[in-house]
Amino acid sequence: MFRWLKKSRSPEKFKNLPELIRNLQDSGDFLHYESKQQDSSFFIYYFKTLVHETELNDHILPYLVEKPLKTLEDIPERVPIPGVILSSDLKEICEKVMRGYVIIRLNANATECALIPSQVKKARAVTQPEVEFTVVGSKEAFVESLDTNLHLIRKRLPVHELKAYEVTVGKLTNTKVVVLYLDGIANEENVNTVKQRLEDINVDQIVDNSVIMQLITDNKNSPFPQLIDTERPDRATSVLCEGKIVVLSDGSPQALIGPTTLVEFFSAFEDYFVNWIVASSARLIRIFAILFSILVTPVYVATLTYHYELIPKDLLGTLVSSRQRIPLPPILEAIFLELSIELLREAGARLPTKVGQTIGIVGGIVIGTASVEAGLTSNVLLIIVALSALASFTTPVYRMSNTIRLTRFPFLLFAHLWGLLGVTICFCFLIAHLLKLKSLGRPFLEPIYPLRVQDLKDAIIRLPLKFQNKRPVHLQSEDTVRFKPVTEKDKNDFHE
Amino acid sequence: MAGPEVKDQYKVSPFLVFYLVHSVQVGVGVMGFQRISTKYAGNDAWISVLAAGLSLNLIIFLIYKIMLKEKGDLISLHHNLFGKWIGGLLSLIVIAYFIAMGITVLRTYIEVVQVWMFPDLNKWIFGTVFLLLVYYCLSGGFRVVAGISFFGVVIPFYLILAMIFPLFYGHFRDLLPIFNHSLMEMYEGVKGASLSYLGFTTLFMYLPFIKEPEKSHRWAQGGHLLTVFIYTIVMITTIAFFSPEQLQKTVWATLTTWKIAEMPFVQRFEYIGIASWALVILPNLCITIWAAGRGIRRLSRVSQQSVTIPILVLILISSSLFARRESIDLLNQYTSKVGFYFVYIYVPFVFVFQYIKSKVGR
Numbered sequence: 001m002f003r004w005l006k007k008s009r010s011p012e013k014f015k016n017l018p019e020l021i022r023n024l025q026d027s028g029d030f031l032h033y034e035s036k037q038q039d040s041s042f043f044i045y046y047f048k049t050l051v052h053e054t055e056l057n058d059h060i061l062p063y064l065v066e067k068p069l070k071t072l073e074d075i076p077e078r079v080p081i082p083g084v085i086l087s088s089d090l091k092e093i094c095e096k097v098m099r100g101y102v103i104i105r106l107n108a109n110a111t112e113c114a115l116i117p118s119q120v121k122k123a124r125a126v127t128q129p130e131v132e133f134t135v136v137g138s139k140e141a142f143v144e145s146l147d148t149n150l151h152l153i154r155k156r157l158p159v160h161e162l163k164a165y166e167v168t169v170g171k172l173t174n175t176k177v178v179v180l181y182l183d184g185i186a187n188e189e190n191v192n193t194v195k196q197r198l199e200d201i202n203v204d205q206i207v208d209n210s211v212i213m214q215l216i217t218d219n220k221n222s223p224f225p226q227l228i229d230t231e232r233p234d235r236a237t238s239v240l241c242e243g244k245i246v247v248l249s250d251g252s253p254q255a256l257i258g259p260t261t262l263v264e265f266f267s268a269f270e271d272y273f274v275n276w277i278v279a280s281s282a283r284l285i286r287i288f289a290i291l292f293s294i295l296v297t298p299v300y301v302a303t304l305t306y307h308y309e310l311i312p313k314d315l316l317g318t319l320v321s322s323r324q325r326i327p328l329p330p331i332l333e334a335i336f337l338e339l340s341i342e343l344l345r346e347a348g349a350r351l352p353t354k355v356g357q358t359i360g361i362v363g364g365i366v367i368g369t370a371s372v373e374a375g376l377t378s379n380v381l382l383i384i385v386a387l388s389a390l391a392s393f394t395t396p397v398y399r400m401s402n403t404i405r406l407t408r409f410p411f412l413l414f415a416h417l418w419g420l421l422g423v424t425i426c427f428c429f430l431i432a433h434l435l436k437l438k439s440l441g442r443p444f445l446e447p448i449y450p451l452r453v454q455d456l457k458d459a460i461i462r463l464p465l466k467f468q469n470k471r472p473v474h475l476q477s478e479d480t481v482r483f484k485p486v487t488e489k490d491k492n493d494f495h496e
Numbered sequence: 497m498a499g500p501e502v503k504d505q506y507k508v509s510p511f512l513v514f515y516l517v518h519s520v521q522v523g524v525g526v527m528g529f530q531r532i533s534t535k536y537a538g539n540d541a542w543i544s545v546l547a548a549g550l551s552l553n554l555i556i557f558l559i560y561k562i563m564l565k566e567k568g569d570l571i572s573l574h575h576n577l578f579g580k581w582i583g584g585l586l587s588l589i590v591i592a593y594f595i596a597m598g599i600t601v602l603r604t605y606i607e608v609v610q611v612w613m614f615p616d617l618n619k620w621i622f623g624t625v626f627l628l629l630v631y632y633c634l635s636g637g638f639r640v641v642a643g644i645s646f647f648g649v650v651i652p653f654y655l656i657l658a659m660i661f662p663l664f665y666g667h668f669r670d671l672l673p674i675f676n677h678s679l680m681e682m683y684e685g686v687k688g689a690s691l692s693y694l695g696f697t698t699l700f701m702y703l704p705f706i707k708e709p710e711k712s713h714r715w716a717q718g719g720h721l722l723t724v725f726i727y728t729i730v731m732i733t734t735i736a737f738f739s740p741e742q743l744q745k746t747v748w749a750t751l752t753t754w755k756i757a758e759m760p761f762v763q764r765f766e767y768i769g770i771a772s773w774a775l776v777i778l779p780n781l782c783i784t785i786w787a788a789g790r791g792i793r794r795l796s797r798v799s800q801q802s803v804t805i806p807i808l809v810l811i812l813i814s815s816s817l818f819a820r821r822e823s824i825d826l827l828n829q830y831t832s833k834v835g836f837y838f839v840y841i842y843v844p845f846v847f848v849f850q851y852i853k854s855k856v857g858r
Contacts, residue, residue, distance in 0.1 A: 306614070309764040418622070420771035421609060428629055428644075428778050435643040436636040449643045450509060 014090055017111045021045055024097070035061075040068035043105045050100035052120040060102070060116055072106060075114040088112040095174075123148055129231050131398055134270040138234045146176055146250035152233035153180060153248075157240060161185065167198045169249075175206040180236075180246040187243065187476040190259060193440050194245050209252035216247075218438045223406055225399040226439040228257040228264060235269045243477035245440070259440040259475065261447070263459040266290065268396035271462055280461035287460060289391035294407050296388050297334050298415035298423050300381060304330040306419035322378040331416040333377050337385040338408065340367060345389070345405075446474040499568020500794060502704050508642045510712035517556075517696045517719035519645035519779040524604040525692025526727065527773075528748040530734040537685030538740060539670055540677045542731040544685030549724030551686075552693055553717055555839050558847045559696075560713045563703050565850065570700035571794040577849060587795055590700075593834055594788040595807060597695060600831045601780045602626065603815040605773070607824050612751060612770055619816050626774075627808045630781045634789070634804055638705045641786050645779035652772045656726065658765050659733055661757040666736030690839070691832030692727060695780065696720060697839060701787040785811070 014020040024030045024045070032045045042064065046056075063078045076084040087093055088111050097103055100119030105112075123145035130141070142149045150164060165179040177198055181191050197216040206212060209229060217226045230236055236246045236255045247256040266286045271279035303310055304319070311319060326333060344363040348356040368386070372379045388408070395401040407430065414422030437444035447455035452473045457463040469485045471477040533541040566573045570590060574583035606619045633644050677685075699716065706712045734749045746752050757765035788807055793800040818824050 307764070307767050310762055310767050312758070312760065312763050315761065418617075419613065420767060421613060421774060424771045424774040425625065425629060428775055429632065431647050432629065432633045432636065432640060432644060435633075435640045435647075445643070449646050451511070451646070 014094075017088070017090065017093065017105070017113060018109060020090055020094060021103075035065065037065055037068060040070070040106075042069055043103075043108060045097070045103040045105070046118075047097065047100070050098070050120060051102060051118050052100075056102060056118050060118060064104070069106060072104075072112060072114050075104060075116070079116055081116060081118070083117040085115050086112060087115060121145070121147070126152070132230060132232050132235070132269060132396065134268075134273065136273045137270065138232070140233055141231045142233060142236075142248075142253040142255060144251050144253055146178065146248060149233070149248050149253075149255070150178065150180075153237055153240070153246070156233060156237040157182075162240070165191075165195060167195070169198060169201050169203075169212070170206040171202075171204045173205045173207075175250050177206070177212060177247060177249040180240060180248065182240050182243065185241075185243045185471070185477055185479050186245055187478060190245055190440055190442070190475070194247065194258070198247075206249060206251075209247070209249045209254045209256055212247060212249055213256050218440065219436070222433065222437055223403045224262075224434070224437060224444075225265070225397070225403065226258070226260070226437060226444060228260045228397055229254040229399070230257060230269075231255075232269055238269070238272070241482070243471045243475040243479075259442040260444075261439065261442075261459075261474065262434060262444055263448070265397045265400040266395060267458075267462070276462050276464045280463075283461060286394050286396075289394040290404060293388040293391035293404055294411060295423065295427075296384050297338065297381075297408060298411040298426075299420070300384055301330045301334050301412055302415040302419040302423055305416060319378075319380060322380045325375040326378055328376065330381075331412065333381055334385070334412055337371075337377050337381060338412070340371075341385055341389045342405070442474050442476075447472075499566065499572045500704050504707070506637060506639060507705055507707045508639055510706055510708055511715050512642045512646060513699075513706060513712040514715040514719040514722075515646045515649045516642060516702065516779075516783065517699065517716045518722050519648045519776070520695035520698055520783045521693055521720070521723045522649075522726065522776055523601050523692075523695065523780040524608070524777065525694075526730060527604075527608060527750050528746075529689055529692040529727070530731060530738075530749040531743060531746060532688035532691075533685045533731070534735065534740065534743050535684075536681045536688065537677050538681070539672075539735050540675060540682060541685050541689075542671070542728055542735060543674070544682050545689045545727050545731045546724065547682070548686040548689045548693060549720070549727065552696070552724075552839065553720060555843050556696065556699070556716050556720055557713075558843050559699050560710075560716070562843075562847050562850055563700065564710055565854070569702075569704050569790075569794065571791060573700070573846070573850075577846065577853060584795060587791060590697075590838075591788045591791040591795075593831075593838065594698065594784045594791070595811065596827075596831050596834070598781050598784040598788070598807075598811050599815045599818075600827055601777060601784070602811060603818050603824055604828060605777045606815070607821070608748060608751070608770060608773075612748075612766060620812070623812045623816055626778075626781075627812055629778065630785060631804065631808055633778070633782050634786055635801070638702060638786065641779070641782045642705075644782050648775050648779035652775050655769055655772060656729075658754045658757050658769060659730060661765075662733050662737040662753040665756065666733060668732075668736045670736050670739075671732065687832075687836055689727070690836045691828060693720075693723065694832065694835035694839065695784065697835075697843075698783050698787040701790050702783075 014023060021032065025032060027047070029047055029049045030045070031048050032043065034041055034043050060079055060081065063080065064075065066078075069075070072086050076086070085096075087096075093103065093113060093115065096115045096117075101115040101117050104114045104116065124143045126140050126143055126148065128139045128141060132141075140152060142152065154162065159182075161183045163181055163183050165181075167177045167179070169175050169177050179191065179194050179198065194216065198212070201212070201215050203211075203215065213225070213227050213229065214220065219226065231254055233255075236257065239257050240246055244257055244259065247258075267283060268286075271282060274282075304323070308316065328336070340363070344360065344367075347359050347363070351359060364386070368382055371377045372382055389405070392401045392404045395404060410429075411423060411426045414426040416422070418425065434445050435449065443450060446452060447459050454470065455472045455474060457467050458472070466485050469482050471480050471482055473480075529545075530541065533544055537544045562573065563569075566576070568576075571583075571587050574587045577583065578586060602623060606617070606622060609622070610617050610619070633640050636643075696716070703709050703712075730750060734743065734753060737753055738746065738749060743749060751766045751769065754766040754769045755764065757763070759765075762768065785804065785807055789800045789804040792798065792803045792807075818827055
């Protein structure tokens with residue numbers, strides 16, 4: 001009855017080491033041979049696809065054969081590689097051999113063996129960031145190898161306070177996940193929340209860091225991302241210094257950042273590379289773009305369905321003449337255009353880059369012009385929809401722009417139902433939803449609600465760096481002071 | 497009966513009382529309180545509004561005196577002062593009053609929408625969606641209610657700019673002569689203005705949810721003063737803009753003044769105003785329904801979640817039953833009257849009673 005339980009993949013089903021090895025021999029890439037010397041012999045077992053064979057031949061085997069092996073204890077002494085262990089624990093042996101260790105036994109029936117690490121480390125070289133490209137600033141991006149990613153962060157932050165807590169997640173994939181934080185700066189409660197949530201994960205596979213993000217996020221039923229992902233090591237380092245927590249996982253070129261706030265999704269990392277006035281105006285433009293992107297099509301639908309009176313008569317002429325041949329009500333017109341933009345985007349995202357560009361041109365220009373000429377849509381709405389699609393792409397975090405475009409559709413429906421009143425009600429729903437959201441237990445709408453004036457220095461606008469001398473309040477850092485601002489004693493005067 | 501114990505994580509900072517007080521006051525009242533006040537006080541109505549407002553500062557002071565001594569909410573106060581049965585009955589009356597306020601607010605708003613925007617708006621469907629929205633907010637706890645009241649004040653604040661346009665057409669000589677009405681007429685004007693000020697008595701219920709309640713006193717006064725300021729400005733503008741006879745025939749004077757606002761890209765500003773007003777109404781309903789639900793939860797052992805749904809259904813049904821203009825007006829008048837006596841007679845009475853009881857008890 002409970003046979004399926006016994007058939008679980010745990011190594012306990014093997015009685016002893018020889019049986020384990022017999023089982024492993026089912027795989028074609030598992031090598032096993034006996035090394036025979038004059039007066040001693042030993043057995044070597046490893047996966048050739050996991051082990052660095054040159055290293056094995058050049059740096060491990062010569063030391064084993066130079067003198068006859070008496071006992072297993074000789075091996076750690078002879079092999080000049082750190083991490084050689086002796087073990088008879090089947091679970092450990094199984095785990096290590098699957099991670100690229102070489103098993104060495106002295107005879108074919110021995111239950112104890114030596115494990116020598118000799119993993120092959122194949123990883124993509126560090127390349128330029130593609131999603132978060134900036135003109136100025138570092139050109140390094142995270143890659144799939146966890147060790148490389150950790151290196152990229154550690155070399156930027158050479159302090160012993162940087163802790164990397166490791167958790168293994170996923171019953172099958174055994175993915176290594178690392179929680180990075182600065183000890184004594186990051187709030188302990190936040191760190192424990194992340195650790196706890198990672199340890200509570202109970203799934204068989206972790207494909208990517210995005211899966212971890214979905215699993216540890218606070219409200220799983222929200223279209224809004226509650227953790228930021230970045231591919232820039234400099235951004236990850238920078239938020240670590242603020243007292244945030246970074247989660248890296250093996251096989252994923254993205255780092256998760258938390259706790260975060262809504263406004264952080266609208267701040268590009270490039271904002272810190274430019275002057276504060278330029279940065280602040282860029283942020284204001286982005287926030288305007290978001291509001292524009294969500295609200296403008298619903299307002300068009302609401303106005304043209306119910307509230308013609310709102311439009312002054314000079315403007316009304318333009319609108320009416322653009323719509324006089326259109327047989328569809330505004331809502332269908334708007335949904336038709338919004339859907340075609342979504343189609344274009346989806347097609348462009350699925351196709352290779354070069355074909356994608358063609359699709360964009362064909363779709364954007366040909367379909368747009370044709371649908372206006374065919375009298376399906378008004379050109380005013382075409383402009384509005386195209387602009388709002390453009391505006392949604394100004395969000396620096398890719399996930400957020402998806403959410404923004406999705407948010408538009410309930411607004412459209414409400415606008416069709418009750419005009420501007422419907423838009424407001426939908427807006428109220430949105431605000432209530434955002435108010436309820438939390439990121440790692442910290443309020444998501446901070447610093448606007450709860451209002452924290454001190455944190456506004458780096459929210460909707462970014463003040464000069466000398467004002468950024470305190471860590472954000474909402475992170476509840478253990479150490480709130482970043483640096484002491486230099487007091488400028490000599491003030492400029494006209495005659496000096 | 498001891499006051500409720502609220503965990504720190506559910507408490508909100510004291511300055512939010514500013515928004516909680518202000519947002520629950522500004523509701524449907526401000527859309528048309530001018531007619532009732534000017535009926536008696538004429539061109540001196542703005543003095544009535546100002547006087548009513550400033551006198552309520554004293555009442556807020558009394559509420560804080562009572563509550564800081566009690567260290568609890570209205571339910572525990574009633575229980576401790578009047579015993580289990582009479583106290584419980586009084587609490588029930590207050591809860592009923594909160595619910596009635598919710599009904600008034602929702603029904604009046606639906607009426608405004610029906611008259612000004614959508615004559616054939618289905619009040620059942622609209623009411624259901626709106627109350628669903630309220631439930632969604634309430635399900636986030638008091639923190640979200642306070643947040644909604646914060647945004648309900650901050651976001652629609654641009655509507656105050658719409659009061660600039662009538663200034664161009666107003667005749668401020670209409671305000672003169674000042675003090676040409678008797679005190680009795682002024683008093684009637686104060687009574688008429690009071691509905692638009694009511695609602696801050698919900699302070700009795702949510703004060704335990706404020707971190708360091710004693711610090712929130714000045715914020716409560718400040719929030720109320722902002723209301724007084726806005727109402728006085730609106731009143732002065734209205735008196736200058738309308739002739740007295742015209743004003744008596746205008747039910748929603750504020751909305752009528754918005755009608756003349758004109759900008760290059762928009763006119764008929766009242767459509768935007770009424771639509772945005774949903775965001776002003778929402779905290780009103782949230783706070784009153786929260787207070788009512790909280791009251792019942794404290795009186796009995798039912799959870800606030802399970803009691804909120806019946807309250808919402810009750811509000812939906814009873815607000816939809818008021819169909820005619822006269823009955824809605826009557827509802828407004830009665831709620832206003834009850835609120836008036838609650839604030840001006842009951843609160844000082846409780847203050848005196850608590851004072852005497854603490855002296856005698858010793």
